[in-house]
Amino acid sequence: xxxxxxxxxxxxxxxxxxCGGCTMAFLDHGRRGVFAELDAFGIDLLWHPxxxxxxxxxxxxxxxxxxxxxxxxxxxxxxxxxLTAPNGTGRFQMLAGTGxxxxxxxxxxxxxxxxxxxxxxxxxxxxxxxxxxxxxxGVGLQFEGIERGGALGAGHRGAGGLPVVAVAGCAPHxxxxxxxLIALASGELGAxxxxxxxxxxxxxxxxxxxxxxxxxxxEFKASAETASDRGCLMEHLGCKATQAxxxxxxxxxxxxxxxxxxxYACIACTSPEFERARGFLATPKIAGIPVGLPLDMPxxxxxxxxALSKSATPKRVRLNALKDHVVVPPGRAKRWGAEGGxx
Amino acid sequence: xxxxxVGPFNRVEGDLELKLDxxxxxxxxxxxxxxxxxxxxxxxxGRPIADALVIAPRICGICSVSQSLAAxxxxxxxxxxxPAPNGALTTALAHAAENLADxxxxxxxxxxxxxxxxxxxxxxxxxxxxxxxxxxxxTAAAEFLPVRTRLLEIMGLVAGxxxxxxxxxxxxxxxxxxxxxxxxxxxxxxxxxxALERTLFAAPLEAIAEIASAEDLDRIAARGDGxxxxxLRLADDLDLHRLGPGPGMVMSYGAYPGTAGSGPLFAxxxxxxxxxxxxxxxxxxxxxxPAHSWLAGEAGPPxxxxxxxxxxxxxxxSWARAPRYDGHAxxxxxxxxxxxxxHPAIRALVARDGAxxxxxxxxxxxxxxxxxxxxxxxxIGRITPGDPFCTVATEPSDGSGxxxxxxxxxxxxxxxxxxxxxxxxYQIVAPTTWNFSPRxxxxxxxPLERALEGTTLAGRGARAAAIQHVVRSFDPxxxxxxx
Ligand code: SF4
Ligand code: SF4
Numbered sequence: 001x002x003x004x005x006x007x008x009x010x011x012x013x014x015x016x017x018x019c020g021g022c023t024m025a026f027l028d029h030g031r032r033g034v035f036a037e038l039d040a041f042g043i044d045l046l047w048h049p050x051x052x053x054x055x056x057x058x059x060x061x062x063x064x065x066x067x068x069x070x071x072x073x074x075x076x077x078x079x080x081x082x083l084t085a086p087n088g089t090g091r092f093q094m095l096a097g098t099g100x101x102x103x104x105x106x107x108x109x110x111x112x113x114x115x116x117x118x119x120x121x122x123x124x125x126x127x128x129x130x131x132x133x134x135x136x137x138g139v140g141l142q143f144e145g146i147e148r149g150g151a152l153g154a155g156h157r158g159a160g161g162l163p164v165v166a167v168a169g170c171a172p173h174x175x176x177x178x179x180x181l182i183a184l185a186s187g188e189l190g191a192x193x194x195x196x197x198x199x200x201x202x203x204x205x206x207x208x209x210x211x212x213x214x215x216x217x218x219e220f221k222a223s224a225e226t227a228s229d230r231g232c233l234m235e236h237l238g239c240k241a242t243q244a245x246x247x248x249x250x251x252x253x254x255x256x257x258x259x260x261x262x263x264y265a266c267i268a269c270t271s272p273e274f275e276r277a278r279g280f281l282a283t284p285k286i287a288g289i290p291v292g293l294p295l296d297m298p299x300x301x302x303x304x305x306x307a308l309s310k311s312a313t314p315k316r317v318r319l320n321a322l323k324d325h326v327v328v329p330p331g332r333a334k335r336w337g338a339e340g341g342x343x
Numbered sequence: 344x345x346x347x348x349v350g351p352f353n354r355v356e357g358d359l360e361l362k363l364d365x366x367x368x369x370x371x372x373x374x375x376x377x378x379x380x381x382x383x384x385x386x387x388x389g390r391p392i393a394d395a396l397v398i399a400p401r402i403c404g405i406c407s408v409s410q411s412l413a414a415x416x417x418x419x420x421x422x423x424x425x426p427a428p429n430g431a432l433t434t435a436l437a438h439a440a441e442n443l444a445d446x447x448x449x450x451x452x453x454x455x456x457x458x459x460x461x462x463x464x465x466x467x468x469x470x471x472x473x474x475x476x477x478x479x480x481x482t483a484a485a486e487f488l489p490v491r492t493r494l495l496e497i498m499g500l501v502a503g504x505x506x507x508x509x510x511x512x513x514x515x516x517x518x519x520x521x522x523x524x525x526x527x528x529x530x531x532x533x534x535x536x537x538a539l540e541r542t543l544f545a546a547p548l549e550a551i552a553e554i555a556s557a558e559d560l561d562r563i564a565a566r567g568d569g570x571x572x573x574x575l576r577l578a579d580d581l582d583l584h585r586l587g588p589g590p591g592m593v594m595s596y597g598a599y600p601g602t603a604g605s606g607p608l609f610a611x612x613x614x615x616x617x618x619x620x621x622x623x624x625x626x627x628x629x630x631x632x633p634a635h636s637w638l639a640g641e642a643g644p645p646x647x648x649x650x651x652x653x654x655x656x657x658x659x660x661s662w663a664r665a666p667r668y669d670g671h672a673x674x675x676x677x678x679x680x681x682x683x684x685x686h687p688a689i690r691a692l693v694a695r696d697g698a699x700x701x702x703x704x705x706x707x708x709x710x711x712x713x714x715x716x717x718x719x720x721x722x723i724g725r726i727t728p729g730d731p732f733c734t735v736a737t738e739p740s741d742g743s744g745x746x747x748x749x750x751x752x753x754x755x756x757x758x759x760x761x762x763x764x765x766x767x768x769y770q771i772v773a774p775t776t777w778n779f780s781p782r783x784x785x786x787x788x789x790p791l792e793r794a795l796e797g798t799t800l801a802g803r804g805a806r807a808a809a810i811q812h813v814v815r816s817f818d819p820x821x822x823x824x825x826x
Contacts, residue, residue, distance in 0.1 A: 015357070015358070017379060017381050018357075018404070018822065019401050019402060019403050019404040019407070019506075019822050020356050020357060020403065020404040020405050020822055021401070021403075021404020021405075021407060021506040021507055022404065023404065024404045024405055024505075024506050025404075025506065027448070027452075027488065027491065028491070028492050028495060029492075030488070030489075030492075031489065032485070032488075032489060033484070033485055033487075033488030033489050033492075034488060035479050035480075035484060035485060035488065036485060045479065048479075049351065049353045049354075050353065050354060050355075050356065050452070050453070051354070051452060051478060051479055052353060052354070052478055052479065053456055053459070053460065053477070053478035053479075054353070055351070055352065055353050055354070055811065056349055056350060056351065056352070056805050056806060057805065057806070059351050059353065060351075081381070083379075083380075083381070085652075086652075086654055091654060092379070092380045092381075092652075092654075093358065093378060093379045093380070094360075094378045095350075095351060095358075095378075096349075096350025096351045096352055096358055096359060096360030096376070096378050097348055097349065097350025097351050097352075097360060098350070098351070127401075128386070128398060128401045129381040129382070129383075129386070131386045131398065132386070132389075133382075133385055133386070135380070135381065135382025135385045135386065135652065136380065136381050136382055138381075170401065170507060171404060171506055171507055226733075226735050227512050227514070227517045227733050227735070228515070228516070228517045228518070228519060228731070228732050228733035252499065253498075253499055253503065253504035253505075254495050254496050254497075254498040254499035254504055254505050255493075255495075255496030255499040255500070255531075256496065256499040256500055256527070257498065257499030257500065257502065257503040257504050258503055258504065259503050259504060259508075259509070260503075261503055261518070262501075262502055262503015262504060262508060262509070262510045262517060262518050263503065263510060263516075263517030263518040263519075264503065264508075264509035264510055264517050265509065267397060267509070269507075278390060278391065278394065279391045279393070279394065280393070280394055280396075280397045280509075281393045281394075281396065281397070281509070282391075282393070324518075324519035324731065324732055324733070325519050325521060325728065325729060
């Protein structure tokens with residue numbers, strides 16, 4: 001950022017009822033490493049449980065300093081479900097060395113933070129730990145599933161004016177996390193850049209299905225039947241990417257991958273209540289028709305299109321859909337000495 | 344006697360609190376608390392078997408492949424499925440990538456920054472170690488993170504993404520590799536090898552893997568460049584060889600099955616460091632005891648356990664149960680794997696130290712890296728494009744299955760019972776459940792509790808650096824511990 005004076009932006013990161021996977025994803029970001037990337041944008045990790053030197057009473061001093069208003073805090077990042085069990089006490093997760101629950105700490109610290117960021121679907125909406133029977137009585141920071149509320153309440157706004165910024169995903173793409181922090185640090189993220197659930201639109205205005213390498217199979221309804229088949233995963237194997245937000249297939253994950261490129265269903269991990277599904281890896285159907293149809297597509301339309309495209313499926317697409325590697329390559333042009341036209 | 348509370352204990356995966364009783368500046372008793380409970384075992388009950396593949400990995404973001412594999416292997420045992428040979432290789436490849444990333448993250452991000460603390464300002468090496476290993480600011484982290492990112496590109500190729508992939512099944516993996524994919528996997532490993540041979544070992548991996556004696560380690564310490572040699576010198580200077588002695592018995596479930604003929608790459612078994620003898624693993628000897636846990640119930644085998652919170656249980660101080668093998672608290676992890684497998688230098692080092700220690704836990708992890716990466720290279724060579732990567736499992740509706748695998752931090756077990764196609768019991772015993780177990784019903788402490796006894800606090804109380812070293816030497820994963 002040459003030519004600009006970088007105003008530092010400090011971040012406190014806490015892990016509530018988390019698996020730590022969001023931090024693991026975060027650490028994956030940046031060609032020069034995430035520390036160098038954050039530094040380039042003036043972002044300092046005031047304290048991070050997995051990464052900082054400060055431990056024990058040194059940490060408690062930082063937390064007290066923020067809670068008492070002596071240390072200004074630009075962003076509180078929370079990863080993990082906020083556990084309220086038993087009976088709203090939060091004793092299922094006590095912050096070690098403090099005798100207080102994470103629930104209490106999060107409420108005290110969020111009241112002081114200019115922005116509060118939920119990293120991951122757990123902190124955003126509740127996530128996997130609130131799956132039935134919800135043993136920890138978990139909530140998200142500002143949502144409990146699709147209902148507004150959560151640990152901080154529907155009305156919470158940071159001093160910066162924003163509701164909780166929800167970097168949904170289980171785990172989110174590393175870019176979603178770091179780009180959100182950069183946009184906050186640069187002052188560019190406004191309320192209009194968030195969808196109604198608080199998810200940054202730069203990833204939430206897309207569907208996970210956009211850009212999937214199986215799109216040709218989707219068009220012809222040439223469907224995978226068993227794990228590792230190349231066909232579309234929607235009809236039989238549970239893919240919800242036509243209903244799930246995220247630019248998942250427009251970015252690459254870990255260099256070259258994505259869920260559907262990896263051969264398995266999108267389970268809509270960016271959506272509140274995705275954990276309520278049963279039988280994630282099989283498509284629920286009524287009378288042979290998938291229950292969850294693409295967002296904003298009328299059912300009759302979809303049925304008609306599906307029937308039409310199935311009847312028009314080229315042999316190449318039909319056969320390749322049921323194998324883990326290409327068995328019928330695109331035809332070669334006659335002038336190259338093979339049959340059929342290219343493609 | 345004074346009571347010291349240590350926490351928040353950071354640079355471990357998840358939440359940890361210690362309560363130490365000290366006398367004359369020494370720890371006389373330690374109690375290890377796992378302060379987080381989410382209830383994954385309760386969540387798994389009543390679901391279709393395949394849903395365990397979605398839910399179990401989310402126990403832990405740092406070893407999610409291990410959790411997936413334990414679930415897939417319990418399901419394979421239940422359905423009698425043998426993975427496709429290609430799938431066994433790609434599974435091992437992804438698992439090894441995760442394990443190596445974890446070993447390296449532990450060394451560079453969690454463990455070494457403690458030597459850059461002001462406690463050591465007077466040591467002759469303080470300046471150099473500070474510049475290299477200061478948390479988040481040292482040159483080592485800056486060099487390591489891009490290597491970690493590159494290594495995890497194996498996940499993009501084999502498993503779609505990391506963490507929390509659904510690619511791992513009873514029958515193999517869901518993404519086939521072609522020739523281009525094999526070449527990309529090789530290129531990733533070539534980059535990682537080059538980085539490790541330059542900065543971590545300053546030597547070919549094979550030269551590290553093949554060390555045969557404690558004296559070989561001394562020679563590396565005496566003249567070696569690289570971070571490994573640096574650690575060996577610190578270990579000698581601070582006598583980390585006597586710090587944090589393990590319980591004597593170590594255990595491994597055997598690592599990377601299906602990659603070395605019929606057996607795993609690293610053998611399964613028990614090893615007694617006091618007698619130097621090995622014994623076969625008998626899974627029936629595993630019992631879990633909730634006597635000091637905020638959980639209801641009595642001691643018993645995991646296959647028959649049920650998990651219900653009881654936050655007011657008398658004498659409880661942790662969400663973790665106390666797993667015991669034939670009544671013993673046992674240590675698990677890289678040092679256990681290498682001892683059981685019989686790596687000569689690790690066996691010799693532990694014999695010389697008298698027990699597993701802060702030093703040997705770290706050395707074993709690094710030696711393991713040097714052994715595993717060359718094995719990964721050969722696995723890629725054996726993948727046959729065109730052959731299946733995933734066999735289809737036909738599942739009976741009733742039965743049970745046990746999945747015992749080696750995560751980076753040691754043995755991980757899933758015990759599953761199924762009725763009418765639904766999970767009726769699911770019990771998980773994770774590596775750090777073993778290492779950081781609370782006392783059992785007989786009052787016997789867990790491995791870390793025992794390892795902390797006798798540690799000198801050097802007048803620093805809760806801030807004593809030695810406590811930090813002992814705890815982190817186990818590379819605890821607290822989110823797995825109580826799950
Ligand atoms: S597999 Fe899923 S994301 Fe890919 S084309 Fe089919 S429905 Fe879309
Ligand atoms: S493809 Fe679906 S399950 Fe995968 S990361 Fe995107 S939203 Fe989540």
